[in-house]
Structure formats: structure tokens, C-alpha cells
Amino acid sequence: MRQRRYVHAMSCDTAQPTVADLRARLVGRLVVVEPLAAVETKRLLLTQAFEVAGCRRAEFKTGARNERSRGALDALSARFEGVLPKHMVVQHGAERDSAYYAVIDDEWPALKTSLQRRLQRTANRSGEAA
Numbered sequence: 001m002r003q004r005r006y007v008h009a010m011s012c013d014t015a016q017p018t019v020a021d022l023r024a025r026l027v028g029r030l031v032v033v034e035p036l037a038a039v040e041t042k043r044l045l046l047t048q049a050f051e052v053a054g055c056r057r058a059e060f061k062t063g064a065r066n067e068r069s070r071g072a073l074d075a076l077s078a079r080f081e082g083v084l085p086k087h088m089v090v091q092h093g094a095e096r097d098s099a100y101y102a103v104i105d106d107e108w109p110a111l112k113t114s115l116q117r118r119l120q121r122t123a124n125r126s127g128e129a130a
Contacts, residue, residue: 064097
């Protein structure tokens with residue numbers, strides 16, 4: 001039987017421990033609440049995936065019609081990999097198409113630098129507004 005272990009909003013499948021499934025739903029919702037928290041959450045999750053768990057890729061899955069989450073993933077520079085039609089059944093038996101995005105370990109160093117810069121810019125803007 002396959003087991004999944006969860007770290008924050010990330011799961012690493014023990015049958016394939018080099019792939020992290022990151023929950024874009026949580027990250028996407030944080031963008032609305034607090035930009036600094038959203039960027040920091042992405043950085044922490046991806047650091048956990050690549051630097052702690054040793055994953056080769058991090059996958060993000062979100063509803064194909066969820067423009068807010070897809071926009072956040074585009075802003076992250078995650079690679080859009082496609083849409084799986086009728087991927088899952090959601091509330092009231094409705095079918096959902098899922099959009100998949102990914103970041104691979106080779107892209108992580110540049111992305112990490114980019115996220116750190118975004119954190120600094122966001123923190124500086126927050127300090128100016130205070």
C-alpha cells in the first residue's frame with residue numbers, strides 16, 4: 001500500500017519520493033490575504049521539497065478555471081504542463097478539469113533567488129506603507 005507523508009501543504013509520495021505535490025489551493029488563497037505570506041509560503045514549500053526532501057520536481061495542481069491560482073503559479077514562473085479534462089469529481093458530482101504546473105530541481109536556484117527578491121521588495125513596500 002502506498003503511503004503519503006505531509007509536510008505543511010506539501011506531500012511526498014513514498015512510492016515516488018522525488019516528486020512533491022504542492023497544494024496550490026493554499027498558496028493561491030494566501031495571495032489574496034497577504035502578499036508577503038504567499039511568497040514566503042511558496043519559498044518555504046519549495047525549499048522543503050528541493051533542499052530537505054531531495055525532490056527532483058514539485059508539482060502544482062489547481063482547477064483549470066481557477067484564474068487566481070493559475071495567475072499565482074504563472075507569477076511563480078512554474079511551467080504549465082497542461083490540463084487533464086474531467087480529472088476529478090468535486091462538489092455535487094461536478095467534473096473538474098485540473099491544470100498542472102511544475103518546477104524542477106534545475107530551475108530551483110534561479111527561482112529561489114527570484115522569490116527572495118520578491119520577499120525583499122514586498123517587505124520594503126509594506127514598511128513604506130506602515
